[in-house]
Amino acid sequence: MAAATVAGNRKAAVLGGGVIGGGWVARFLLMGWDVSVFDPDPEAPRKIAAVLDNAKRSLPGLYEHRLPDQGTLSIAATLEEAVREAEWIAECVPERLDIKQKVYAQIQGACDTKAIIASSTSGFKPSELQAGASRPEQILVAHPFNPVYLIPLVELVGVEQTVLRAREVLEGLGMFPLHVRKEIDAHIADRFLEAVWREGLWLIKDGIATTQEIDDAIRYGFGLRWAQMGLFETYRVAGGEAGMAHFMAQFGPALKWPWTKLMDVPDLTDELVDTIASQSDAQSGHHSIRELERIRDDNLVSMMRGLKIQNWGAGELLNNVDKTLSKLSRRDTAGLIKTIERVIPIDWTDYNGHMNDSRYAQVFSDAADAVMQIIGADAAYIDAGQSYFTVDTRVQYLDECHAGDEIIVSSKVVNGEGKKLELTHQMHHLDGRLLSTAEQLLIHVDLTTRKSSLPSEVVASKLAAIANSHQQL
C-alpha cells in the first residue's frame, strides 16, 4: 500500500490501527489528506481496510457535493517514517501512561517541531501526557467518538495555541472540536458516559432492567432529545417562558429527593442557580421558548423520519403505525383509486414551509406504489422476482402547499396492456384546490434479467379490470 504523497496534499500520521485509529485514517483520507499508519500488528492493514470500507459507504453521502479526491494511504515500516513531515500525528496506542510517554519521546525525535501530536485518550489529562516531553506544548488531547468517521465531536484539551491550530484542522475534516478549558480526568463527555454506565450496571445487577430494556429506555426517549439539544437546552424548553432559574426553582426541590436517595448532588445554592441560568440565557436566550419548542419538534420529526427510512428504533415504530393507518384510509373515490391521503411533513419543506418540488414527485412515486399494491404487484411479488420500473414521469405544478396541509391523490390507469402501465394522478389539497398532476409510464421488469417482461396472469387480469372500469370514466 506504500505510495508517494500527491504533491500539495497535507499529511497525517496515525499511530495504532484499531477502531479509533482506523476511524481517523478514514476521516483524513476521505477529506483529501495523505495518511501514513504505523502499527506493529500484522492484522492492522486488514482492520483499517474494514473501517475505511464502512466510512466510504456512509461519509461521502452526508454532503450535497463531492468531497475532495481521496488521499493516499501508506503503511509505514517504522514510527519515524510515519510521522516524518506529518502535520497531524494521531496517537491511538493503548491506554497506559508509560507506553504513551515513551511513544511521545520517539515521535518528538523524528517529527516536525510544528506538528500537532494529538492523543485519542479518553481518560488522561494533557499534563500527564506531557510530563517529561521535550516540547510539551506540542502534545494535546483530541478525544474522538466511535465511529470517528461519522460522529462530529472531538474534545480538545491542551495549550491554547496548539488547541487553536488543532481546531482549524478538525473543522476542515467536518468535525466539531470542543475546547475543554480545564483539564479533568475523562474530559467532559466521558464523565456522562461513565455516570450512565455505572447506573446501568446497578440496574442490571439489581435485576431491575436488562440491557435491551435500558437501551429501549434511552433510544425511544431522551436519546432522541439529546441528539439535537442536549441536556440544558431541553430543560430550558421544559421550564417555559420564565427561563432556566424558574425551571430549577420549580423542579429542583421536587427532583431532589429521589436524587439524594441515589447519590450526592451539589447544593442548589443561589449562586449555582444564577450561574446556570445566565449560561443558559447566553446559550439559548436569542430564541423564545415557543421558537425552541418548534425547533425541537422539527428536529425530532426529521430525525425520526430518517430512522423510518432505516426501519429502526423510533422509525420502525412509525412504520408499524403506518401499516394500521393504510388499512383505514385506502378506499375508492368517484371510480378512481385514492392512492395517497396524507399530511405534508416538516422535512419536505423549505425554510418558508412550502413543499419542495421534488417531494411532489415523491408523492406520485408513492401513488404508483399504491397502484402496484392494488393490482397485486406487492412486496411478495417483488420478492418473487418481478416488478414495475418507472421509465418516464411528467409533473405539472399548479399550486403551492405547506407543512401540515393534507393532500389526496386520485390515480387512473390509462393503459395496462402488455408490459406497459400508464398512470395519471391528480393531487388535491383537502380544501379542494388542484395542486399538481402527473403522468407516469412504468414497464414490467424481470428482476433477474433486469429486462422488460410480461406481468403474471393474476396481475394482468386485475390490471385489465381496473383499466376497463377507468376507461368508462
Added chain:
Amino acid sequence: MAAATVAGNRKAAVLGGGVIGGGWVARFLLMGWDVSVFDPDPEAPRKIAAVLDNAKRSLPGLYEHRLPDQGTLSIAATLEEAVREAEWIAECVPERLDIKQKVYAQIQGACDTKAIIASSTSGFKPSELQAGASRPEQILVAHPFNPVYLIPLVELVGVEQTVLRAREVLEGLGMFPLHVRKEIDAHIADRFLEAVWREGLWLIKDGIATTQEIDDAIRYGFGLRWAQMGLFETYRVAGGEAGMAHFMAQFGPALKWPWTKLMDVPDLTDELVDTIASQSDAQSGHHSIRELERIRDDNLVSMMRGLKIQNWGAGELLNNVDKTLSKLSRRDTAGLIKTIERVIPIDWTDYNGHMNDSRYAQVFSDAADAVMQIIGADAAYIDAGQSYFTVDTRVQYLDECHAGDEIIVSSKVVNGEGKKLELTHQMHHLDGRLLSTAEQLLIHVDLTTRKSSLPSEVVASKLAAIANSHQQL
C-alpha cells in the same frame, strides 16, 4: 369547548393541563380519541391549545397516511364529569403523594371500575400511589417524556394485568410502552437523567464547562449514538466480533480507574459480566458486528441528514462543510454547466440500495437551484422578493444507481427569454453511463403577488449570455 362525544370514539380523561397533560391531550385527540380535561387553573385551556397547536403541526407528518379524524376536546367543570365513562384517566397533578392519593379516591368514586388510572409521575412507585385506594390494581405509572406528542417512550409500572391493557392503548397511540418489571424510585430512564444532571451540576459548579459546552458534548457526540442504539448495543459494536464479555474484559479494567475516582461502581464479578453478556446476546446476537456497524452508520447518516434539513446541530455542521465543498466542485464542462457532482446517500435508497425514483427528481430540482445561483437568482435575490418557480418537469429514467455511487449532472439553458426558463439536464454515473435526463420549465415569479413577472436586468442579461453560448452547442 364542551361538546358531545362522537359515537364510537374512545374517551380519555386528562387531569391537569400543563405541559405533560397537554401532551397527553394532543396524542389522544390526534389519534381519534375524545378527551375531557379537568384543571381548576383558568389558564389551562389556553395552555392546552398551545401544546395542541405544536402537536398538530408536527405529529401528523410523521406518518405516510392520514390519521383518524381528530376526536373532540371538552373542558369538564368537575373531575367527576371528566372521568365518567373514560377508558383511560391520565393523572398529571403536582408531584405530591398526598395530593395524588386524594385525587385517586375522588376518581375511583366516579370512574368505570375497568378504567385505567395512569399516573404521569416521574418519581413515585405504584405501591406508594396505590396505598389506601379502594381498587389499587386500577392505578399504575405511565411515565411519558416531553414532548409527549412526539417522544415514543412511556414507562409502565404496575400490576401485570393492568400493564397489558395499558400497553394496547399506548401502542394504539403510536407510543413505545416499556414494562418496568420491578418498581423503583424514578423508574429507569430518570435514573439516567438524574445521574447526568448531577454530573452536569458538578461540572458547572467546578467551572469545568458551561451549559452550552455540556450540551455540545452531548448533541455532537453520544446523543447521536443513543437516539438509535442506546448504551449497551453501542458498546457491543465497539467490542467487535468477540462480543460483550470480551468488551467488558478489555475495557472494564482500563475504564475502572477514572470511574472509581468519581464514584462507586458495582464490582465487575464474573456473574455480572455473564449476565450482561448473555442479555446483550439475546438483544443483538442475531446481527453480526459488521451488520450492526452498518445499521448504526445508516441510522447516523439518516438522522444527521434529517438535522441538515433543519440546519441544526450536527446538521448545521454538514451544511457549513457543503459551503466549502460547493466552491471546490462547481465548474463548467464542455460548455454546459456542471450543476451537480455528488454521492448518492444511504437515505435516498430502497432496501436493495437502489436510488428511489423520486430522488432523481430531487437531483434535477437541485440542478435547477444551481442554475439559479449562477444567473444571480440566489438567496439574496429571493429574500428581495423574486424567484423562479418550477411549473413542469419531465424525467426519463434510463439506468439504475446505488448508495455510494458518484453522479454528475450537466445542465443546459434551452430558453431564457422573458419570464421563462427552460432547462434540460443529463445525469451521468462517474463510470460514464447516462442514468437519466430531464426537461424543466420554470417561470419567474414576484413573491409578493405570487404572480409571474420579468426577472431583474442583471439576471436577464446573465441568462441571455448563457443561453446564447448554449445555443452554439
